[in-house]
Amino acid sequence: MATVAKYVGRPMKRKEDPRLIQGLAHYVDDIQLANMHYMAVVRSPYAHAKIRSVDVSKAKSAHGVVAVITGDDIRGAIGPVPCAAQIPDMKPAFRTVLATDKVRFVGEPVAVIVANERYAARDAVDLVEVDYEPLTALVDPEKAIAKGSPKLYDNFADNVAYRWELEGGDVAGAFKKADKVIKQRMINQRLIPMAMEPRGVVATFDPGEPKLTIWTSTQIPHLVRTQVGAMLGFSETSIHLITPEVGGGFGSKLNVYAEEALCAHLAMKIGKPVKWIESRRENFQATIHGRDFINYVELAVKRDGTILGARYKIIADLGAYYQLLTPLIPTLTGLMLCGSYKIPAIRIEITGALTNKMATDAYRGAGRPEATYFIERAMDIVAAELNKDPLEIRRKNFPAPKDFPYATPTGLIYDTAAYEKCLDAAAKASGYAKLRKEQAAARKNGKLIGIGVSSYVEICAMGPSSAMPAGGWESGTVRIEPTGKVKVLTGSSPHGQGQETSFAQVAADMLGIAPDDVLVVHGDTSEVPYGIGTFGSRATAVGGTAMYKCLEKLRDKLSKIAAHILEVDPSKVAFGDRKIYSKADPKKSVSFNDLVSAAYVAKTLPPGVEPGLEATTFFEPTNFTFPFGTHICVVEIDRDTGDVKLKKYVAVDDCGNVINPLLVDGQVHGGIVQAIGQVLFEEAVYDAEGQLITGELTDYALPHAADIPRMETSRTVTPTPVNPMGVKGVGEAGTIGATPCVVNAVVDALAPLGITHVDLPIKRERIWGLLRKPAPRAKAKSGRVR
Amino acid sequence: MAIDVRISVNGKEHESKVEPRLLLVHYLRDTLGLTGTHIGCETSLCGACTVLLNGKAVKSCTMLAAQADGAEITTIEGLAGTWKPNGANGKDGHGGLHPMQEGFWEKHGLQCGYCTPGMILTAVALLNENPKPSESEIRGALNGNLCRCTGYQNIVEAIQYAAKKMEAKSR
Numbered sequence: 013m014a015t016v017a018k019y020v021g022r023p024m025k026r027k028e029d030p031r032l033i034q035g036l037a038h039y040v041d042d043i044q045l046a047n048m049h050y051m052a053v054v055r056s057p058y059a060h061a062k063i064r065s066v067d068v069s070k071a072k073s074a075h076g077v078v079a080v081i082t083g084d085d086i087r088g089a090i091g092p093v094p095c096a097a098q099i100p101d102m103k104p105a106f107r108t109v110l111a112t113d114k115v116r117f118v119g120e121p122v123a124v125i126v127a128n129e130r131y132a133a134r135d136a137v138d139l140v141e142v143d144y145e146p147l148t149a150l151v152d153p154e155k156a157i158a159k160g161s162p163k164l165y166d167n168f169a170d171n172v173a174y175r176w177e178l179e180g181g182d183v184a185g186a187f188k189k190a191d192k193v194i195k196q197r198m199i200n201q202r203l204i205p206m207a208m209e210p211r212g213v214v215a216t217f218d219p220g221e222p223k224l225t226i227w228t229s230t231q232i233p234h235l236v237r238t239q240v241g242a243m244l245g246f247s248e249t250s251i252h253l254i255t256p257e258v259g260g261g262f263g264s265k266l267n268v269y270a271e272e273a274l275c276a277h278l279a280m281k282i283g284k285p286v287k288w289i290e291s292r293r294e295n296f297q298a299t300i301h302g303r304d305f306i307n308y309v310e311l312a313v314k315r316d317g318t319i320l321g322a323r324y325k326i327i328a329d330l331g332a333y334y335q336l337l338t339p340l341i342p343t344l345t346g347l348m349l350c351g352s353y354k355i356p357a358i359r360i361e362i363t364g365a366l367t368n369k370m371a372t373d374a375y376r377g378a379g380r381p382e383a384t385y386f387i388e389r390a391m392d393i394v395a396a397e398l399n400k401d402p403l404e405i406r407r408k409n410f411p412a413p414k415d416f417p418y419a420t421p422t423g424l425i426y427d428t429a430a431y432e433k434c435l436d437a438a439a440k441a442s443g444y445a446k447l448r449k450e451q452a453a454a455r456k457n458g459k460l461i462g463i464g465v466s467s468y469v470e471i472c473a474m475g476p477s478s479a480m481p482a483g484g485w486e487s488g489t490v491r492i493e494p495t496g497k498v499k500v501l502t503g504s505s506p507h508g509q510g511q512e513t514s515f516a517q518v519a520a521d522m523l524g525i526a527p528d529d530v531l532v533v534h535g536d537t538s539e540v541p542y543g544i545g546t547f548g549s550r551a552t553a554v555g556g557t558a559m560y561k562c563l564e565k566l567r568d569k570l571s572k573i574a575a576h577i578l579e580v581d582p583s584k585v586a587f588g589d590r591k592i593y594s595k596a597d598p599k600k601s602v603s604f605n606d607l608v609s610a611a612y613v614a615k616t617l618p619p620g621v622e623p624g625l626e627a628t629t630f631f632e633p634t635n636f637t638f639p640f641g642t643h644i645c646v647v648e649i650d651r652d653t654g655d656v657k658l659k660k661y662v663a664v665d666d667c668g669n670v671i672n673p674l675l676v677d678g679q680v681h682g683g684i685v686q687a688i689g690q691v692l693f694e695e696a697v698y699d700a701e702g703q704l705i706t707g708e709l710t711d712y713a714l715p716h717a718a719d720i721p722r723m724e725t726s727r728t729v730t731p732t733p734v735n736p737m738g739v740k741g742v743g744e745a746g747t748i749g750a751t752p753c754v755v756n757a758v759v760d761a762l763a764p765l766g767i768t769h770v771d772l773p774i775k776r777e778r779i780w781g782l783l784r785k786p787a788p789r790a791k792a793k794s795g796r797v798r
Numbered sequence: 799m800a801i802d803v804r805i806s807v808n809g810k811e812h813e814s815k816v817e818p819r820l821l822l823v824h825y826l827r828d829t830l831g832l833t834g835t836h837i838g839c840e841t842s843l844c845g846a847c848t849v850l851l852n853g854k855a856v857k858s859c860t861m862l863a864a865q866a867d868g869a870e871i872t873t874i875e876g877l878a879g880t881w882k883p884n885g886a887n888g889k890d891g892h893g894g895l896h897p898m899q900e901g902f903w904e905k906h907g908l909q910c911g912y913c914t915p916g917m918i919l920t921a922v923a924l925l926n927e928n929p930k931p932s933e934s935e936i937r938g939a940l941n942g943n944l945c946r947c948t949g950y951q952n953i954v955e956a957i958q959y960a961a962k963k964m965e966a967k968s969r
Contacts, residue, residue: 025903026906033895033899033918034895035874035875044828131819207912208912208944209836262946291840293840508910678906678947709841716950717954718937723951746949
């Protein structure tokens with residue numbers, strides 16, 4: 013991609029790290045302003061209730077309290093929480109920032125307190141007296157959408173948020189021709205994203221300018237500025253939004269939240285800076301959740317293992333209200349339900365269910381982990397049913413490299429892939445044949461050993477604007493300063509991914525300088541041109557490309573100036589180690605700094621060339637990218653405890669070209685472990701009254717270091733033609749590939765007992781129970797096969 | 799009512815009047831302005847607030863400032879100063895980092911960085927007690943610290959790096 017790949021492709025350690033490892037970084041709660049005030053939120057303890065009255069008198073007179081605001085106080089002053097998704101006939105389940113007549117989930121904000129001290133604000137929360145009239149809580153999505161169910165919204169006909177259907181190919185014909193039809197109901201449970209840093213907001217208002225400054229922990233700084241401005245009816249030109257260090261997002265900060273608008277409103281109202289820091293309990297209750305799908309999966313197959321068609325009926329539990337992308341996520345699942353297979357006919361029906369829970373929305377993978385889970389689990393059921401090896405059944409149905417670009421019956425065009433090559437690499441890296449032999453021997457000794465396989469494809473680099481709810485492009489600006497130092501301003505908003513380093517590697521190679529000469533700036537709306545942000549594995553493929561195109565423009569300009577100085581043709585110069593030289597006579601050169609200086613001093617510019625060195629690009633991709641991979645793992649189940657021990661984990665991923673392998677491995681590691689969390693530990697549980705009983709880390713189990721095996725990662729490289737760097741994206745791959753891999757291993761381990769499917773999450777108590785049930789073999793078979 | 803406390807933080811004595819209920823983490827962050835110690839859960843489970851108290855790793859989110867009266871505390875901001883080769887001549891060629899900080903940087907042991915100060919201090923406490931831990935001992939010692947980004951693998955490698963480096967230096 014660059015003329016000299018001196019830095020790109022190398023495992024460079026990160027430029028971000030010195031501040032992070034020395035406690036010198038600034039997250040939102042580290043922002044300290046004079047006369048800071050603190051906001052605390054009064055939240056509903058009921059899942060579904062009418063609000064009869066709210067009495068704030070005691071809270072108002074409490075020590076340190078400056079203001080108490082209820083929903084009635086701000087009626088009309090702050091607009092509803094925005095939702096960017098638009099699905100035909102979608103019911104308007106929008107939410108005001110504070111509840112007025114009714115609450116619909118535990119944790120819904122009812123009032124806010126501002127006090128001059130952190131603890132005083134929290135104390136006053138307990139002094140607000142809300143009189144609730146509890147209503148029936150709707151917790152089970154299938155019951156909620158059933159006829160005759162009580163309703164969340166009196167003015168809606170039912171609790172169906174929307175129905176979405178997609179059909180491609182001859183589905184009826186496929187099922188008619190099938191030798192077998194595999195059927196399985198599958199659950200992809202509700203999860204809590206649990207970024208280590210909870211959300212937080214600081215807002216301060218200068219009425220003279222006027223200027224509203226907001227610090228918020230988000231993945232989408234410009235979009236939050238626009239939306240908060242719209243919610244407050246305040247011009248976004250007068251809002252300066254800063255995203256300082258962000259302690260993890262995973263999609264949970266790809267949103268616009270009530271508290272962002274409330275905090276800004278209060279800062280304007282009291283004329284003092286206001287800080288709100290979410291507690292972990294609030295984070296569990298009122299930051300978006302992920303997943304929560306029930307899927308009735310059917311595959312039509314031939315005896316030789318060829319998949320002829322698929323039918324999916326999905327019930328997606330959306331919660332009580334829409335957040336930014338809530339209704340959209342299940343449709344992304346729908347688009348990806350062919351997985352990496354030639355499935356010529358497919359029908360998908362999605363029903364969005366409204367329930368008395370927090371909204372679901374984008375959580376790492378956002379729609380694709382669900383799709384991959386369903387198809388990869390189903391492929392294993394097919395393999396077991398036909399008594400074939402899981403690798404064989406996958407190989408049989410892969411499109412070949414020559415089939416790309418490959419059009420799916422769901423309307424997507426997969427860019428490039430070499431699925432079988434990647435699968436073969438994973439089989440080799442894991443010693444698959446040997447693993448199967450060892451498994452057979454261990455089974456004879458009564459051991460429960462399982463080998464899991466998953467071959468995923470994901471949709472990344474989001475994406476063309478035509479297919480996105482609110483713009484899929486990204487901005488980039490590159491400014492070469494007069495001293496030769498380079499500033500990259502990106503609309504991407506990295507929060508751990510490491511683009512301050514990887515972007516600097518690209519810029520350094522393109523300009524023949526060092527990464528230390530490049531400063532990557534993001535997350536400041538006053539410094540960076542309007543951008544979209546970081547999510548959907550898009551930052552490098554889309555934001556990086558915007559920067560790349562700026563660098564091309566600047567190289568072009570520098571070449572012209574250098575050619576003028578060196579008296580050669582602009583096409584005959586090259587960029588080298590801090591100099592630009594004549595290709596014909598490399599001794600004829602001008603140093604990078606002298607050349608940059610010439611652009612600013614502007615005395616030796618060729619005719620028609622403007623002074624200065626700055627370029628901006630708004631890059632619009634023509635398609636998504638489709639990274640892929642094969643993961644293989646081994647588990648052993650303890651018959652006495654039901655404990656699942658991961659013995660081996662091998663991941664071969666293909667994310668196209670790689671800028672910094674250290675960062676790519678890091679993304680894959682983290683993604684895999686989040687998937688292991690979903691499979692073995694994590695589950696957001698609401699009880700029958702809609703109470704979130706996994707409301708703290710005490711009750712919501714996350715993977716710890718000791719739960720995780722050493723992961724072996726490697727790659728195949730299939731570049732994409734969608735962008736000039738050939739990069740596809742890797743932020744979510746691990747999570748997408750690993751979930752079905754681990755479940756398939758567990759089911760494989762239990763196969764000798766006649767078990768063909770286990771629902772997520774596979775906690776040890778669930779396995780323990782299965783190990784004590786009589787073998788379900790005969791019944792399960794007859795139930796599944798037509 | 800306020801309580802008088804005398805707490806040494808990163809080698810500096812502080813005499814303060816604190817509310818009895820003031821959490822140690824808020825004392826460090828809000829009173830002393832040492833914001834490198836983070837708050838992740840308020841229930842002792844995530845480890846982001848871990849500091850060294852008299853050389854042991856403690857969760858500063860579930861300890862009162864009053865309980866730390868008379869104690870010596872090291873936070874991430876002061877860690878490098880406790881590393882002897884740094885103390886001798888100021889720097890050891892790595893920007894004055896503690897070997898554990900260096901290990902996290904070298905091995906890509908962090909992404910968002912929020913858990914990192916707590917991870918680093920927990921790991922330092924481990925090596926204080928067990929200078930040559932096995933991989934499973936390292937993983938076990940991290941039981942009170944969560945990381946949502948890295949999958950722990952590179953954190954383990956960072957700690958192994960530091961253990962080797964510290965062993966070499968102490969010889």
